[in-house]
Amino acid sequence: MTDVMDRPALRVVGERPIRPDGVDKVTGRAQFGADFNLPGMLVGKIKRSPHAHAKIVSIDTRKAKALAGVKAVVTAADFPDLASEEVEAGEAAGNLRDLSMNCMARDKALYEGHAVAAVAATSAAVADEALALIEVVYEVLPHVIDVEAAMAPDAPVLHEGLFTKGVEPKPTAPSNIAAVNKLGRGDLAEGFAQADVIVEARYTTKAVHQGYIEPHACIAQYGQDGQCLVWCSSQGQFMVRTYCAKILDLEAADIRVIPSEIGGGFGGKTTVYLEPLAIALSRQSGFPVKMVMTRDEVFRATGPTSGAVVEVKLGAKRDGTITAADVVLKYQAGAFPGSPVGAGSMTALACYDIANAAITGYDVVTNSPKVAAYRAPGAPISAFGMESAVDELARKLGMDPIAIREKNGVVSGVKAVYGPTLRDIAYKDTLEAIKSHPHYSIPLGPNQGRGLAAGFWFNIGGESTAAVRINDDGSAVVATGNPDIGGSRASMAMMAAEVLGLPIDQVRPVVADTASIGFSMLTGGSRVTFATGMAVVEAAKKVVEDLKQRAAQMWEVPADKVAWENGAAVCLDPEKPAAKPLSIAAIAARAGRTGGPITAEVGLNAQGAGPGFAVHLCDVEIDPETGHVTVLRYTAAQDVGKAIHPSYVEGQIQGGVAQGVGWALNEEYIFDAEGRMENPGFLDYRVPVASDLPMIDAILVETAPNPRHPFGAKGVGEVPIVPPLAAVANAVRDALGLRLTDLPLSPPRIRAALDARAK
Amino acid sequence: MPQLEYSSPSTADDAVRALAAAGGSAKVLAGGTDLLVQLRSGRIRPSVIVDLKRIAGAVGIREEAGAFVIGAATPGAVLGEHAALSKAWPGVVEAANLIGSTQVQGRATLAGNLCNASPAADSVPAMIAAGATCVVVGPKGRREIPVEQVPKGPGETSLAPDEFLLEIRLPPRPPRSADAYLRLIPRTEMDIAVVGAGVSLTLDAEGVITAARVALGAVAPTVILVPEAGAALVGSRLGDQALEKLDAAAKAAARPISDKRGTVDYRTNIAGVLARRAATIAYQRAESRA
Numbered sequence A: 001m002t003d004v005m006d007r008p009a010l011r012v013v014g015e016r017p018i019r020p021d022g023v024d025k026v027t028g029r030a031q032f033g034a035d036f037n038l039p040g041m042l043v044g045k046i047k048r049s050p051h052a053h054a055k056i057v058s059i060d061t062r063k064a065k066a067l068a069g070v071k072a073v074v075t076a077a078d079f080p081d082l083a084s085e086e087v088e089a090g091e092a093a094g095n096l097r098d099l100s101m102n103c104m105a106r107d108k109a110l111y112e113g114h115a116v117a118a119v120a121a122t123s124a125a126v127a128d129e130a131l132a133l134i135e136v137v138y139e140v141l142p143h144v145i146d147v148e149a150a151m152a153p154d155a156p157v158l159h160e161g162l163f164t165k166g167v168e169p170k171p172t173a174p175s176n177i178a179a180v181n182k183l184g185r186g187d188l189a190e191g192f193a194q195a196d197v198i199v200e201a202r203y204t205t206k207a208v209h210q211g212y213i214e215p216h217a218c219i220a221q222y223g224q225d226g227q228c229l230v231w232c233s234s235q236g237q238f239m240v241r242t243y244c245a246k247i248l249d250l251e252a253a254d255i256r257v258i259p260s261e262i263g264g265g266f267g268g269k270t271t272v273y274l275e276p277l278a279i280a281l282s283r284q285s286g287f288p289v290k291m292v293m294t295r296d297e298v299f300r301a302t303g304p305t306s307g308a309v310v311e312v313k314l315g316a317k318r319d320g321t322i323t324a325a326d327v328v329l330k331y332q333a334g335a336f337p338g339s340p341v342g343a344g345s346m347t348a349l350a351c352y353d354i355a356n357a358a359i360t361g362y363d364v365v366t367n368s369p370k371v372a373a374y375r376a377p378g379a380p381i382s383a384f385g386m387e388s389a390v391d392e393l394a395r396k397l398g399m400d401p402i403a404i405r406e407k408n409g410v411v412s413g414v415k416a417v418y419g420p421t422l423r424d425i426a427y428k429d430t431l432e433a434i435k436s437h438p439h440y441s442i443p444l445g446p447n448q449g450r451g452l453a454a455g456f457w458f459n460i461g462g463e464s465t466a467a468v469r470i471n472d473d474g475s476a477v478v479a480t481g482n483p484d485i486g487g488s489r490a491s492m493a494m495m496a497a498e499v500l501g502l503p504i505d506q507v508r509p510v511v512a513d514t515a516s517i518g519f520s521m522l523t524g525g526s527r528v529t530f531a532t533g534m535a536v537v538e539a540a541k542k543v544v545e546d547l548k549q550r551a552a553q554m555w556e557v558p559a560d561k562v563a564w565e566n567g568a569a570v571c572l573d574p575e576k577p578a579a580k581p582l583s584i585a586a587i588a589a590r591a592g593r594t595g596g597p598i599t600a601e602v603g604l605n606a607q608g609a610g611p612g613f614a615v616h617l618c619d620v621e622i623d624p625e626t627g628h629v630t631v632l633r634y635t636a637a638q639d640v641g642k643a644i645h646p647s648y649v650e651g652q653i654q655g656g657v658a659q660g661v662g663w664a665l666n667e668e669y670i671f672d673a674e675g676r677m678e679n680p681g682f683l684d685y686r687v688p689v690a691s692d693l694p695m696i697d698a699i700l701v702e703t704a705p706n707p708r709h710p711f712g713a714k715g716v717g718e719v720p721i722v723p724p725l726a727a728v729a730n731a732v733r734d735a736l737g738l739r740l741t742d743l744p745l746s747p748p749r750i751r752a753a754l755d756a757r758a759k
Numbered sequence B: 001m002p003q004l005e006y007s008s009p010s011t012a013d014d015a016v017r018a019l020a021a022a023g024g025s026a027k028v029l030a031g032g033t034d035l036l037v038q039l040r041s042g043r044i045r046p047s048v049i050v051d052l053k054r055i056a057g058a059v060g061i062r063e064e065a066g067a068f069v070i071g072a073a074t075p076g077a078v079l080g081e082h083a084a085l086s087k088a089w090p091g092v093v094e095a096a097n098l099i100g101s102t103q104v105q106g107r108a109t110l111a112g113n114l115c116n117a118s119p120a121a122d123s124v125p126a127m128i129a130a131g132a133t134c135v136v137v138g139p140k141g142r143r144e145i146p147v148e149q150v151p152k153g154p155g156e157t158s159l160a161p162d163e164f165l166l167e168i169r170l171p172p173r174p175p176r177s178a179d180a181y182l183r184l185i186p187r188t189e190m191d192i193a194v195v196g197a198g199v200s201l202t203l204d205a206e207g208v209i210t211a212a213r214v215a216l217g218a219v220a221p222t223v224i225l226v227p228e229a230g231a232a233l234v235g236s237r238l239g240d241q242a243l244e245k246l247d248a249a250a251k252a253a254a255r256p257i258s259d260k261r262g263t264v265d266y267r268t269n270i271a272g273v274l275a276r277r278a279a280t281i282a283y284q285r286a287e288s289r290a
């Protein structure tokens, strides 16, 4: 791929063209999940458990079925009782049986909002009436939501068949601790013995939701021949197809999933909730069924990320060398195993080169919605603990927060605590970018504080397909299988335009359905610009080869006598001095006579995604009487490899920061004594609004391009949410002279801490 | 199948008749920014909606001998654009213009804010501090009552099912008077008050407070008028001592609950803080007047 890397100058990549999907989105023409309608469509609705933990004794649907206008009613009895099996649907791996039981409770309701039945009716009002007529007899069980309470030996057990993995000897009693994983190196005792200074603290975070604006929505149409169409908003149409096929025991070939525009996902749309139910309802009724969640349902029944406890103990020498790190992570998984504690463990110390380290992670089931991926899943939580602890360590040592990170920070060639050797990274340049930014030395006023934190995220590659097609007028179509969440249509079109030599507005990117393009893993893991981008570049290069071949035919010269320059074939044959360069349009016009349509589809499994590093700097001001925190300034530097479209990389950084600031300051799931969520709406679940944030200054560090990508791209979408929790908390610590270790840092909590200190 | 009727009478009497005919299952519609949300969520299921906006005088502001009469269906944005009202009652107008967002203010009304009877309603402490009254219309005619007599408890008013509020009146203003409203929200907008405080003051030529009214929101089942807090200020120039007394009186009057939005301790403390701060702003505004 070095031939593209070595191009002297890039025409399109690195520029900031207007995104191809922009006009549709700002004018309201873009069609999101709930915007599709079909003739004869029914309304599907879900009956949900009012209890956080209950045995389902019986479900009587007879009255609902008898109601005029009700066309289908389904319960778990209408879905195959699946065996426990790990399913690989791209990176969104999960256990099939759990997935099915999360879509529709079987035997037990495991959280308030857990689906127990669904209906399809001729109107929303009839569907509501039908839900009320479904009689469910519950035997309410004691519930447990707090992670440490769920780990206690006497805690109510969610799954009688769940035995802790990763401990010896194999446990004989069931437990809510689904797994314990350990990671580390060196000798912890020895490391702490070398230390002159030790810091130790326990940090907690609350469950928070991804908070996408678009609720889950879909339409399913099951035909008499068993062929099934699904229109839905998700992060991966192939993921939806795989999961629906497995949950309903259908052939993948019989399901065609058509992706809608997606109004935010942040990881939360990497699984299915509605689609299998809509298919089952359509199959039973013979009509298309549309299902759209309310915001209340989104909060109660779809993926938040874990609330957690993070214990960190660090030891360091006087010169700042960290000699030992002991980290314990306890993450809520929600109703089924599978919290992001694994990724939380691996990322916890990834910015540091520490000789003696141990990380222990607990994956704990709780009576709350099953967690779903959320932007750098698991990493912000462990980074909150680690980066807060490093801040305390620096204070104890009297060291600058950047200096201590420079002293211990990873560089290319260093083996990370979690295993691999890091290559082509620019962590230290990212620290330097903050150090040399004017923000770092702006004087602070009274009640103001400054906090710094770093973050790491792996980024992934994986399987992707892209097709590049030349139209008869010489313009091009780029088709991929990845929903466009963060501006990927723009970057796909730009990379294709760069290789083809076409202007960007002659390349039309499309997101194709599951029948119209080869398999692609879902949009997640910050993988699309890297992996799908590689497929696009490969397909475009194939097209260029084909175009050269066609030009050779037209000139009647050997193929190796044709070069590709500035979007045109150039004849190198000295015997054809009159041969003028042939544009794509000129070659396309003759395609019928030179071999037919010009098109190439490439599927690949991209390896070597470069990890991302971020260093954030945050200034806050605190109103000591009300405890209200104002974020005054925020600067975020990131190792991005090469930004294909810098504006959308900056947008990813700003978006991640905004979400992280919300997590730090106000967002939290609040449950009442019965385990029911008390704030299932945006009024009391407080994501930041625009006026809560300053302009977030994003610095793109491009000193270490990723050599595995044709233009040097690394994933950029996730690492921006890793540092903000600690950056904000460290700034609050600086302003108050007091360390608060429990998120969110909401006004009542800050005021209470100040009152406690005054006493 | 449940049915919902919509009527938009053009006189107050027709509106009363429409309400009476529904026998308690009607709902009055002003801006609809509470009503429509409650309808959609299924929290209320009225059989008839009676829209006030077509009644003559329901939308608009008129001045009557120094008093301002605000039609019950007048949106917040119209208040904000009314120069004389904004000058005379900056606290009431700033409270009304805190409600929601630009879009919400194109619809939301003072009367709706009051009749929705949320203890956290933003404009209500400001109106109570201002000594505002409202004209209530019903089958027996019209009556004028102080604003603080409308809310009875969360979501509950003293109005009969066939009565509605036709207009809100702000009294004539003595010289050197001003008001202010402050609320505490965890965010900076699009939020609900954890505590709200409205203060209205009149000063004499020497800057001594001769009259003061203080009202608090979100610290009791209804917005409350706190006479002791007002009394703490009268006779002072708003020095530290007066502010301390005000703080103590506001805290003493607060009877909040602990919930997802704040604890008893927090709300009680903030009631004192906001009362002081609102009083300070009102004082500065009054002082700057000739």
Ligand SMILES: Cc1cc2nc3c(=O)[nH]c(=O)nc-3n(C[C@H](O)[C@H](O)[C@H](O)COP(=O)(O)OP(=O)(O)OC[C@H]3O[C@@H](n4cnc5c(N)ncnc54)[C@H](O)[C@@H]3O)c2cc1C
Pocket: B027, B028, B029, B030, B031, B032, B033, B034, B035, B036, B037, B052, B072, B098, B099, B100, B101, B104, B107, B108, B109, B110, B111, B112, B113, B114, B115, B116, B120, B121, B122, B123, B159, B163, B164, B165, B166, B190, B191, B192, B193
């Ligand atoms: C996005 C959003 C943000 C909001 N932010 C805030 C905020 O910051 N602060 C705040 O206090 N509120 C807020 N609200 C709530 C609401 O906007 C206010 O309470 C508003 O003032 C209600 O006025 P309205 O004219 O829309 O009332 P409506 O919805 O029309 O009516 C509200 C209630 O009062 C009754 N009613 C209305 N007019 C009369 C009348 N003349 N006589 C008798 N009964 C009547 C109705 O029947 C109904 O029960 C917000 C609402 C939304 C949707």
